[in-house]
Each structure stands twice: as C-alpha cells, then as structure tokens.
Amino acid sequence: MSTAIIGAGVMGETLLSGLVRAGRRVDQLMVGEKRSERARELEDRYGVAVVSNREAAAKADTVALVVKPQDMADVLAEIAPDLRAGQLLVSLAAGITTAFIESRVPAGVAVVRVMPNTPALVDEGMAAIAPGSHCDESHLAEAESLMASTGKVLRIPEKQMDAVTAISGSGPAYIFFVVESMIEAGVHLGLPRATATELVVQTLVGSATMLRETGSHPVVLREQVTSPGGTTASALRELEIHKVRAAFLAAMEAARNRSRELAEGS
Ligand SMILES: NC(=O)C1=CN([C@@H]2O[C@H](COP(=O)(O)OP(=O)(O)OC[C@H]3O[C@@H](n4cnc5c(N)ncnc54)[C@H](O)[C@@H]3O)[C@@H](O)[C@H]2O)C=CC1
Numbered sequence: 001m002s003t004a005i006i007g008a009g010v011m012g013e014t015l016l017s018g019l020v021r022a023g024r025r026v027d028q029l030m031v032g033e034k035r036s037e038r039a040r041e042l043e044d045r046y047g048v049a050v051v052s053n054r055e056a057a058a059k060a061d062t063v064a065l066v067v068k069p070q071d072m073a074d075v076l077a078e079i080a081p082d083l084r085a086g087q088l089l090v091s092l093a094a095g096i097t098t099a100f101i102e103s104r105v106p107a108g109v110a111v112v113r114v115m116p117n118t119p120a121l122v123d124e125g126m127a128a129i130a131p132g133s134h135c136d137e138s139h140l141a142e143a144e145s146l147m148a149s150t151g152k153v154l155r156i157p158e159k160q161m162d163a164v165t166a167i168s169g170s171g172p173a174y175i176f177f178v179v180e181s182m183i184e185a186g187v188h189l190g191l192p193r194a195t196a197t198e199l200v201v202q203t204l205v206g207s208a209t210m211l212r213e214t215g216s217h218p219v220v221l222r223e224q225v226t227s228p229g230g231t232t233a234s235a236l237r238e239l240e241i242h243k244v245r246a247a248f249l250a251a252m253e254a255a256r257n258r259s260r261e262l263a264e265g266s
C-alpha cells in the first residue's frame, strides 16, 4: 500500500519520519511539497521521492493532507481530478471537516479526519481519528495504522474534533509554556539555568509517568505532594489566586473556537 504526504512541514515530516521508523518501505512513500528547498531536504534525509501533488494523488492508495487549513481548498481543487472512488484521503488539518473535503473530491473517496500532535516525533503522539461519510472499517483501520506508527490513536465522533484539537493537538505547546515558566522561575530563585532545566524536565517526565502508570486521578497525586502547611500548599494557593485554572479553561475555549473558525476558511 503506497502512501503520499502532501505538505511536508513540521507535521508532515513528523508523520513521514514515523512511517519510516515504523518500517514502511521508502519506495512505498512519496511526498508533495510546494517549497523546493524543503523538498530537497526531505529527499536527502529520508531518500523519499518528492513528486507533484497530482502525481501523488494519482499514484498513492492513501493520501495524507498536511497543509495548513487555509491551503486546503486550493490543494483539493488541484488534486481532485486525480482522485478516485475507494482511495483514502486522510486530513491532519485543524478545523477542516470531512464534509468540506467530501464536497470537493469525487464521490466514493473515503475521508478520515485526524488530529495528531508533535510528540509523535518521539513515538509518544496522541492522535484522534474520525470517519467521514464514505468510510468503511478498512479505511478507518488504515488511518489508525498510519497514526499508530507514532503513538496512541483514539477513535472519536467528528463533533468532538475541535475540543480534541484544543487539548491534545495544541496541548504540547501549553506544556512547553509551563516548563519554560518554571525554568525561568528557577533562574529567578538563583539556580543555574542548566540545573533548573534538568530539574523541571525530569519532574515533568516523572509526573507524566506517574499519571500513566498509576492511573490515579491527578487530584490524588497532587494531594500526595501537598504536606499540610508546607511549601506546595503555599505555591498552589498562588496558582489559584492568579487564576491559572480559569486561564486554562479560557485558553482551551479559545483554541476550540479558533478550530471552528478555521473550518470557515478564516
Ligand atoms: N504543528 C502541529 O503541532 C500540528 C499541526 N497540525 C496540522 O498540520 C497541518 C500542517 O501544519 P504544520 O506542519 O505545523 O505547518 P507547516 O507550515 O510547517 O507545514 C505546511 C507545509 O505545507 C506546504 N504546502 C503549502 N501549500 C502546499 C501545496 N499547495 N502543495 C504542497 N505543499 C504545500 C508548505 O510549504 C509547508 O511545508 C495544519 O493543517 C495543522 O492544522 C495538526 C496537529 C498538530
């Protein structure tokens, strides 16, 4: 089964590298990429064939669309003449609905909408997938196997996709923001930057591993750290006073709303 990736920026390369690591034959992969210097970089790095979008659409069994949401209509208009019924089109773009895609491609092309995230680069990705209206189990299973090469995959109804985008799609950026803030705070407290960085990163990895391995609720894990009248209680009080919880709610609502707007092409 050959797979084409159209749009090989950050997320397109993340998918490509994951497929290569998972053992997909490079001669069964191809890339369509607008920027020629970027195309050459990928040819050099992975030995993958870079072809025109139309050739990719005509030759591949599965076509992954990894261009920006704002570029999706143009790419679909370009490749629609080369697509055929039974082919699988997987869109990784935020906001873009399966209905948007289905209305621009030949009838019978199966469409799956995916929301991946960048930890896929280290095979710890979280991808959610939702079927379009001409999708059967084999199409969904193929999309699942594509994304499973870089991490976990969850099947969801498409109506949850904007909320999922706000959580796991954009989520790594929130975590990196928290990490950056904690490192800066460590430097303010007088620690060398390298020390602060090592402390914060390992604290993050350890806490994430505890969440995954114990399956305990985060409130339980937080309470275990919070000694009565101690340091953690003092810190958490400040986080509440500064409305960090409310800020997360507002931030994720903004991301969800932006995902909805992207569907309208803005
Ligand atoms: N970066 C991330 O963490 C995530 C990104 N996504 C989605 O992935 C998609 C791509 O995002 P990024 O990789 O971050 O953006 P990017 O800007 O790094 O990559 C987009 C690539 O598409 C190429 N491109 C644009 N028009 C093209 C055309 N007509 N034909 C061929 N290639 C074309 C660009 O040259 C660029 O290399 C977006 O739709 C985004 O919503 C989804 C989840 C996470």
Ligand SMILES: O=C(O)[C@@H]1CCC=N1
Pocket (backbone or CB within 6 Å): 094, 165, 169, 170
């Ligand atoms: O920021 C964005 O629009 C994309 C979608 C989710 C993560 N990055």
